[in-house]
Amino acid sequence: MPSSADHSTHSESNPNIVRGWSVYLRPAVWRMLLLGFSAGLPYMLVFSTLTAWLRTEEVSRTAIGFFAWVGVTYSIKVLWAPVVDRVALPVLTHYLGQRRSWMLLAQVVIGLGLAAMAWTDPTQQLTQLALLAVLVAFASATQDITIDAFRIESDELRYQAAMAGTYVLGYRLALLATGAGALFLADILGWAGSYLIMASLVSVGLIAVAISKEPTFTDRLDIEQDPLVIAYRSRTPLKGFGADMGAWLTGAVVAPFLDFWRRLGWMVVPVLALVGLYKVSDISMAAMANPLYIDLGYTLSEIGAISGLFGVAMTILGGLLGGVMVARFGLMPMLVVGAIGVAVTNLMFAWLATQSPQLWALATTITADNVFVGFSATVFIAWLSGLVSQRYTATQYALLSSFMTLPGKFLGGPSGWIVDQAGYVFFFVYASALGIPAMVLAIYLMQRPTHLQRDS
16 A cells, blocks of 8 residues: 555646645534634643743743653653543543544543632642643643544545644644734733633634534444454453453553554654654754743733744745655655754754844744744654554554653753753754764665555
8 A cells, every 4th residue: 555645746747636625614524614713722821921921921941841741641641542532431422432432521621720820829829720731731642642633534544634734724824823912912901811812722622522523434444343352351360340451451452553553564663763763853942932032022912922823934944845845755765854854943042042132033043943843843744644553543643742852852851951051052053963872763764665665
């Protein structure tokens, strides 16, 4: 079977591609715009925007840096993905179905958590604020799991690209609202007012759940039909509940992981290494971006306008450019370009740290950074899609998307301490150097493209 990248390239080169825009009129496709917004809503509010709030309250940079560990929740979501995939919620699942019930639960927790954060004073209740941020991040990661599964199961394979496209657009709009929008509101209403308004935007996700249909068809393999489960049933001495629990764990947890190892063989080592290291340079420096802007003397409105509004536009532009370049030059070469671009543009922040607060310097830095953030995200997601078996799509994608942020989150934890000890210039040079292993691995795997071949 051809890789997803090959399929994408073929589709984009079709002379009738203009007629393909009608696919966005499908209800299952445009509903993903709302679900994408719902998925993107919490992220900035427990990460980048939160760091700006903490810095304006004069929380130490060392403490702010450790808030990056809140994002580890997104990196370990694979641990409870099988539960979200298979376990029914009392009452809710009966009325809404498996996917929509978990979405609703996650969204309610997100809304309540953000409202509670709004009423928390970071100067007096920093630990409480951190715990609430972890709660919101946990619910957000849970929502990600179920939205990914909902998207995959809601329509035919040929419409998945369009669904992913509207999902990403919704996600970016949420980042705009919770980045630039939240900063603007904080300038006018204060942080409590800003976070309360952000909490109210959870209603977008609730509307999406209400108007969506629960998927009635899925290509996922029934656990009891999995060869590993059949083998387990034939050999286990357990009976009753013990045997059933063992079968569930074998089919929902063990089988997807073994399938990944079986298909990739020894190549699983460099592949997983690149999955974990590709975004390290970008993620590890992100917690110190807003503190840098504030310490240089930029106002919240200036940061919101350039980093938020303009920055999101540049990210979208970079994402579109990534799709065009992959179609023209192929996936793996562009994966290498993305790795190099992200690492090199981090050096722009080291340069910015030496400048007086001038808007053109901020705009130049953010343009370079966000274009390559969008570019690299597009090619990286395309590459991840080529690694996943359609038999275990949800669990394997949760595995890869969890692992891709984990090293960067851990390395981002002491970022504030490094800045306090050595300054911003040293830190951003160090963050750029963290991208070197990803460059080397991407070049290595470019020479071995067969690792993208997957089962149907």
